[in-house]
Amino acid sequence: MNTDHEELIQLIHACLDGQATDVQASLLNSRLRGDAAARDLYLQLADTHSCLAVDESLWTDSLGSTRLPHFEAHSAPKRWFVWRPLAAVAAAAGIVFGMFCTSMVFGYVGPRVVEKMKAVFSEGFESSVTKTEPGLPREVGQWGGDEAHVVNATTAVKAHGGAKMLRFLSATHPGENSPRSQWGDVYRIVDVRGLAGVGSTVARVSASFTQGVVTGEEKFACRVGAYALDQDLSTLPSPMSHTWLQQNNSATGSRRAALKGTGRWQDVSVELPITRETRFVVLHLAVVQEQPTLKSGVVQFPGHFMDDVKMELLTRP
Amino acid sequence: MDFAESNTPAQPLTHEQFMRLFLxxxxxxxxxxxxxxxxxxxxxxxxxxxxxALWRASEKYDPSKPFVPWACRFALNEARLHLRTELRRRRLIEEDVAAMLDERxxxxxxxxxxxxxxxxxxxxRLTExxxxxVRGYYFEEESIEALAASFNRGAEAVYKSLQRTRQVLQQCIERKLQTEP
Known part of the structure; x- marks a missing residue:
């Protein structure tokens, strides 16, 4: 195998792995544009890449025993039924598709359970907000919690959408005086009064997270949580606390996912049922240093970002 | 949509028929x-x-023709839309190159x-x-760092192992193709 061929293979793999630099990507595009043999090679490698990733039968016949127990404990819930982001066109049509991702069973729900979807909250951090207010918010329209700032995209970390994103800075906020904290939490209250439709309504909260370069041994995870509140905001305690939310919600849901540190954005979503009595939903978005466990001190996050926080209501008749 | 498709079926697909085809x-x-x-x-x-997109256009599908090529035209269109929005951030294949690859x-x-x-x-034929x-990287979508921890090796060493294993697979496939009758 000649060097040029080997270099082309490396270039293609870098692109397929999502690791290509701008220069590499440009080089590969030029090469593919002008070289038919390179296009054939790309298609061969890309086909192998896709088969290894999505063809379950490759791994479930005689190779089933090779699964790593380690991954079963930590892998993202991709083998689970998930509601996935929909195109605006689908949303406009009021049609929701669900997918069993890797089982290849497409769970089209059919007219029996066609849902109405209503977008009730969307935050891309592109305007107005610059940082979180210290502590949990007690009113709608405010990001509160631990210290986090809205930052511009950099060459190292691009925003998930638009030009800005929220950067988690610290696992505490001014005035908290916490002796030990590994969680960087931010919160937002969303008003859902009168929005639950006839039938069963589910609030789906989603956010995208990414982790920059982490030079140490630390392991991080992200979490999306939501708490449904039937109370009026005037009854909330001051200061608000996470413990109060845990003890006084009418419904709650959360999902936690390990941050892989690949530079890719990871989408995490959670659903919780709401009723006509539900007045507010408190969104809880967080990153946490999972390892090593701290005995004391407060984690300062080396490069953890969030973008595109959304909440939609899905109503099934 | 930037492709032409004007088939007119005798009867529109039912949901069930569409789902069977799609599955x-x-x-x-x-x-x-x-x-x-x-x-x-x-x-x-x-x-x-x-x-x-397919479901919305399903009335135009002609059941006497294969479903996959018809569906692939829609998939190509959606992939192009994705490439347009993600190209700068994700360093992906450029649109004109995508068209050439699709043709080939x-x-x-x-x-x-x-x-x-x-x-x-x-x-x-690979070792355990x-x-x-390969399974961890591709099918489980684990990062190189996670795999390195699992194998008790450095990330660089694991990535090199992955590259070598890909090469082994590629060479094995080529050998088998050459020995085919």
């Missing part, structure tokens, strides 16, 4: 999309957008099928560690 085609569509959008999560999103992929359908069959055999590595 049968889904894996092929995912593989198709991943040639242009390598990240599996992104590719699944593109396929789901494709499903929505149709011509390579049979050889790619053969390669897939050989891939199955070649996977069996190599299979664990």
């Amino acid at each position: 049968a085609a889904e894996r092929e569509l995912l593989r198709y999309v991943m040639a242009l959008v390598p990240n599996v999560s992104d590719a699944r999103d593109v396929v789901q957008e494709t499903a929505v 992929r149709v011509e390579m359908a049979a050889p790619l099928d053969a390669r897939r069959e050989h891939l199955r055999d070649c996977l069996r 560690d190599q299979r664990r590595l």
